[in-house]
Amino acid sequence: MTDRAGVYARIIELIEPLNAKKVPLTETTTFAGDMEMDSLTVMDLVASMEDEWDILIPLNMLPDLETIGQVADAVHGLVAKKG
């Protein structure tokens, strides 16, 4: 599943076990604000997404990725670039 919808659905599955506060997950849900995820959890989540699609998400990209939708866009873009 490498189309945008497929990527988004899988990202939600990866986030679900880390969603300690059980906030509703949508395109606009933020990691730090809504989910109150600490930086270590975010970095672990990044690693799992890298392995899921065999892509590289440098940590210096993270400050620009605040919402689940932004992450889905970024991952979708990286997967497409990989071809």
Next chain:
Amino acid sequence: MPNLPVTDLLSKFDPLIAEHAGLLSSGIRDPFGIVMDKVLSPTEAIIKGQHTILLGTYNYMGMTFDPDVVAAGQAAIRDYGAGTTGSRVLNGTYQTHKECEAALMDFYGMSHAMVFSTGYQANLGMVSTLAGKGDFIILDADSHASIYDGCKMSNADIVRFRHNDAADLEKRLKRLPADAGKLVVLEGVYSMLGDIAPLPELVAIAKAHGAMVLVDEAHGMGFFGPNGRGVYEEQGVADDVDFVVGTFSKSVGTVGGFCVSNHPKFEILRLVCRPYTFTASLPPAVVASAATSIRKLMTAHDKRARLWEATRRLHGGLKARGFRLATQTPESAIVSVLMPDQETTALMWSTLINLGVYVNMSRPPATPAGVFLLRCSICALHSDAQIDTVLGRFEQAAQMCGLALHEMA
């Protein structure tokens, strides 16, 4: 009336202020507010009028009160004054600084040494300067804050691999462009859990993918390897390590940081490494003490043996009493006791300090995987009697705090 700011910039810390206040309202001592009224020796101090055994100072080799180290500092402050008031590249390099770098070159058997004002700055400077735009820094997930901050300060792309996991490192290196510059950053000893890195596997993979390798030996200098150079020496990978970073504030017993290397172009770093250039150099007394200490550490074989002996005694004793430890065997001179939660950790820490034992309390995000720790670091000058006293007080504290101890398997 003065204009008030639109937003109080400190209000972002309100949750932390509340958490800290909540912790202290339970009546415990402040784990981050210890004041040493008197320091009696590398292993003992007076804290709030109480005689206290120090078991959390990283003073591994007990050099802080070594008579030769103290005398060297006294002579330097007399002969060179209290401070340099200048950058290393302007007026801040004295004969004492060059002698300190010479001592490091001799200690490590390397051709270049650069002394920074702290260990934090050494990592900050080396990591941020070596890797620039278009390069990649590949770091262990459990890296020290100074390494993460160096990454943040560089313009490189940052890739993190699972702690001490060679297969994960390889998987991530494979995803990088073959022709890009790469710096793999490792630590000999990881100071939170006190575990050591499998450097032969990690370094071999880094080299196979064309990376340069930097190893931080902050917690390994002085007592790992035949010459006390660190874990990288003990594990036999010296030829494949490009840069070794270290500190004077642990085994050396003063303060300062350094990087040593055989790289032929190393000296240029003095002009381009901002945390080296744009800060004042260490006072002459500090580098003179460090130089003397480093030369004494080269042959401190008895102290090294004693440090390991005391470490085994503490590790074995805690294990026998049913404490859960972060490493099954004593891998370094750090013994970390695993605790169930923040409240119990704080209560245990407070009880221990009231019983006259100082250890470090560590909690996320400084610790990996959300663990809470009481961290002990051992000194070569800890006597068996002191270790036994500590063991007794740990057991007493556990009873007073209702900490469940485990039967030996």
